[in-house]
Amino acid sequence: MAVARPVLKITGLHKRYDQLEVIGNLSLEVRKGEVLVVIGPSGCGKSTLLRCINGLETIQGGDIELNGQSIIVGHTRWNLVRQQIGMVFQSYDLFPHMTVLENILLGPMKAQGRERAEATKEAEAFLDRVGLLDRKDSFPRQLSGGQKQRVAIVRALCMNPEIMLFDEVTASLDPEMVREVLDVILGLAEQGMTMLIVTHEMAFARAVADKIVFMDQGSIVESAPPDIFFQNPVSDRARKFLNIFQFEGVKKEERHND
Amino acid sequence: MESAISIFLEGRNLARLMEGVWITLKISAASVLLSVVFGLLVGLLMISRKPALQAATRFYLEAIRVMPILVLLYMFYYLPDKNWGLHFEAQTVAIGVFTLWGTAEMADLVRGALTSMPAHQRESGRAIGLTEGQVNRYIIIPQAVRRLIPGVINLTTRMIKTTPFIYFISVPELLKVGQQIVEISGMKNNMASFWVYGFIFFLYFLMCYPISCFSAYLEKKWQN
Amino acid sequence: MIKSMKQMAVITLALALGLALGLAWAAPAALAAGELDKIKAAGKIRIGVYSDKPPFGYVDANGVNQGYDVYLAKRLAKDLLGDESKVEFVLVEAANRMEVLESNKVDLVLANFTVTADRAKQVDFCKPYMKVALGVVSPAKAPITDVAQLKGQTLIVNKGTTAEIYFAKNHPEVTLSKYDQNTEAFNALRDGRGVALAHDNTLVFAWINENPGFVAGIDFLGDLDSIAPAVKKGNNELLEWVNNEIVTLGQENFFHKDYEATLRPVYGDTIDPETVVIEGGVLK
Known part of the structure; x- marks a missing residue:
């Protein structure tokens, strides 16, 4: 891949809750069309990182640039910044009092001031792509978890963001629904969407990522292309972390030893 | 049955009962309206992060809750006149006291509706680029209103059912008028209390039932 | 938005409080004039009566106050103000007979008020008119x-x-x-x-x-x-006027007329009026 311009650039980020440092001096870049997957043990600060990027958390140091513009220095109008950043949460968080279509149209119409007809056309096209066009007039409670999460993704996409942030979007789903959501994200990757993904699905991470970023205790321990990272992690901590997912393999080895 | 009808046809009895209904409705409606307005404001104060405001509103709510309506009526009708020569119209005091009580209940409902809202609702509204005002208008308030409606309906019917207490400040509401009629008819007609209270029961039902129906309608509409 | 709504709430509450205080300030202080003069100036006497205790105080089917107590109330209005219609009836209950007097809601209570030592600590009883x-x-x-x-x-x-x-x-x-x-x-x-x-x-x-x-x-x-009219504690002017009135009325056998008009229709002819009526405030 040719070197593209960075869409997101984080330099020396610090995030503290009172005295507790959650992220310390973290820097990373996501280039246009690049898919970055952040993995790491629980509490390593990866979700907080995403929340800092779209201003749901204040930061105590460092800078975040979106398309070369700092969104930290000076007076940030977060609502305008967030229109360029699509974020999908673990718990979908659709608006329960609105239909699927209304959920999707709220941002384009109210935040971006777009025409209903035009926004509806786009929303329906996206819904069709994720296989939910026939559910556009349903209410969130009538949908399964996987369906809700696909709607949440469409809701973010419809803002035509520069970058999509995914925060453990399959963590609350029943196993049989995980796939349908991951397939949607894989589809986006194929189409060149710039994405920063936090996940625990290692196989998916390997398949979708251009680069894996391994975080522990609030900082990046190592980052590498997926094949290299998963086969030859450099750091001890990454190896230990990956071993957790290798439990099945250990048993097979024992059997061979018999 | 004939004797029952004669009770209501005698003199202005029926008209007097209707005047009682009017007083009951007037006082409840005014109190509920004011309670909703003030309750929203006080409710927002209750979720304030300022400890002093929280403590003050909490104290207000608890104080009003433990105070029987009769005591409140006494405090605002008899006490000011007794101590400072201040006289307020009895019906004004009734509306004031019911509003004081309704505001406390309403504020607690508002607080409950807002704090029970998952924080993520606000965040996902922000995440699609809405301003704080838009988040409140399109996401928080519509959901809060839906959560509030059953409580408001409940408060309204409770208000209507609590109006008989204003006999204590000499306001002849429906139930008192009923008692007056029963007492003068009771000597001649053993069934007077049965018919009069039966009719009053029916009138209370007529006042409360449409409100319950409206509530059920809204719930169904929002449930779809 | 939330912030501005909170500010609005504070302002509204402050305004409401200010208004209440303002009203309190503007309220006229109690006049020092004599109690009787005050009633005459108002052009009506406010009397607390029962609305649902026939035959003493009740409201008839036409919404008009009637009864033994009301009969007396009208006569007092006539003798004090020259017209028996110059009385404002305030409906009282057993539960608030004291309060309406203590807080000036009425000038006089005629509500089948039995004289007891406890009650006499809070209100002043006139001479009795019934037993x-x-x-x-x-x-x-x-x-x-x-x-x-x-x-x-x-x-x-x-x-x-x-x-x-x-x-x-x-x-x-x-x-x-x-x-x-x-x-x-x-x-x-x-x-x-x-x-x-x-x-x-x-x-x-x-x-x-x-x-x-x-x-x-x-x-x-x-x-x-004995059953007697009651006035606010310390309202001696009205107390004395009512006492004199009861004595004077006794001279014309007023309370027997009251009995005939209001109690006999209910009690019938078998009852001796003397078991109920007190004439001239003298308990025999």
């Missing part, structure tokens, strides 16, 4: 005319009434059967669940008039209680 004692009602076929006849028998009373207290204290040999409601108690008498029923004689008289077959075998028993 009440206990009456014992029994079936005409087996009349009870003497308390001695009740020995070992069941007597029906209402809980908490003077009748219950009197018999429990003075006649432990009588078995008491106690009820909460008046109607329950009288029904028990009809059903023969007791040989007789004891209650205020004024109530007993009214009941037997509607229920032939029963008599007030004993029409006057126990401690005699």
Whole structure:
């Protein structure tokens, strides 16, 4: 891949809750069309990182640039910044009092001031792509978890963001629904969407990522292309972390030893 | 049955009962309206992060809750006149006291509706680029209103059912008028209390039932 | 938005408080003028009466105040202000008879107010215009005319009434059967669940008039209680005026006329007015 311009650039980020440092001096870049997957043990600060990027958390140091513009220095109008950043949460968080279509149209119409007809056309096209066009007039409670999460993704996409942030979007789903959501994200990757993904699905991470970023205790321990990272992690901590997912393999080895 | 009808046809009895209904409705409606307005404001104060405001509103709510309506009526009708020569119209005091009580209940409902809202609702509204005002208008308030409606309906019917207490400040509401009629008819007609209270029961039902129906309608509409 | 709404709330509350204080400030201080002059200046006397206690104070089917107390109230208005319509009736309850006086909601209470030492600490009673004692009602076929006849028998009373207290204290040999409601108690008498029923004689008289077959075998028993108008504690001017009025009215046998107009239709002709009426404020 040719070197593209960075869409997101984080330099020396610090995030503290009172005295507790959650992220310390973290820097990373996501280039246009690049898919970055952040993995790491629980509490390593990866979700907080995403929340800092779209201003749901204040930061105590460092800078975040979106398309070369700092969104930290000076007076940030977060609502305008967030229109360029699509974020999908673990718990979908659709608006329960609105239909699927209304959920999707709220941002384009109210935040971006777009025409209903035009926004509806786009929303329906996206819904069709994720296989939910026939559910556009349903209410969130009538949908399964996987369906809700696909709607949440469409809701973010419809803002035509520069970058999509995914925060453990399959963590609350029943196993049989995980796939349908991951397939949607894989589809986006194929189409060149710039994405920063936090996940625990290692196989998916390997398949979708251009680069894996391994975080522990609030900082990046190592980052590498997926094949290299998963086969030859450099750091001890990454190896230990990956071993957790290798439990099945250990048993097979024992059997061979018999 | 004939004797029952004669009770209501005698003199202005029926008209007097209707005047009682009017007083009951007037006082409840005014109190509920004011309670909703003030309750929203006080409710927002209750979720304030300022400890002093929280403590003050909490104290207000608890104080009003433990105070029987009769005591409140006494405090605002008899006490000011007794101590400072201040006289307020009895019906004004009734509306004031019911509003004081309704505001406390309403504020607690508002607080409950807002704090029970998952924080993520606000965040996902922000995440699609809405301003704080838009988040409140399109996401928080519509959901809060839906959560509030059953409580408001409940408060309204409770208000209507609590109006008989204003006999204590000499306001002849429906139930008192009923008692007056029963007492003068009771000597001649053993069934007077049965018919009069039966009719009053029916009138209370007529006042409360449409409100319950409206509530059920809204719930169904929002449930779809 | 939330912030500005909170500010609005604070401002609204502050305004409401300010308004309330302002009203308090603007309220005229009580005039130092004489109480009678104040009533005359107002052009009406405010009298607290019952609205649901026939035949003493009640509202008739046309919504007009009537009764023994109301008859007197109208006469007081006539003599003080020259017109019996210059009275404003304020409906009172047993529960707020004291409060309406203490807080100036009325000038006078005429609500079948029994004089007791406790009450006299909070309000001032005028001379009495009526008396009440206990009456014992029994079936005409087996009349009870003497308390001695009740020995070992069941007597029906209402809980908490003077009748219950009197018999429990003075006649432990009588078995008491106690009820909460008046109607329950009288029904028990009809059903023969007791040989007789004891209650205020004024109530007993009214009941037997509607229920032939029963008599007030004993029409006057126990401690005699007097019923009097009450004024706010310290309102001596009005107290004296009412006392003089009661004496003067006695000279024209006013309270017997009151009895004829309001109580006889309810009590019938068998009752002696002297068991109820006090003339000229003198309790005999």
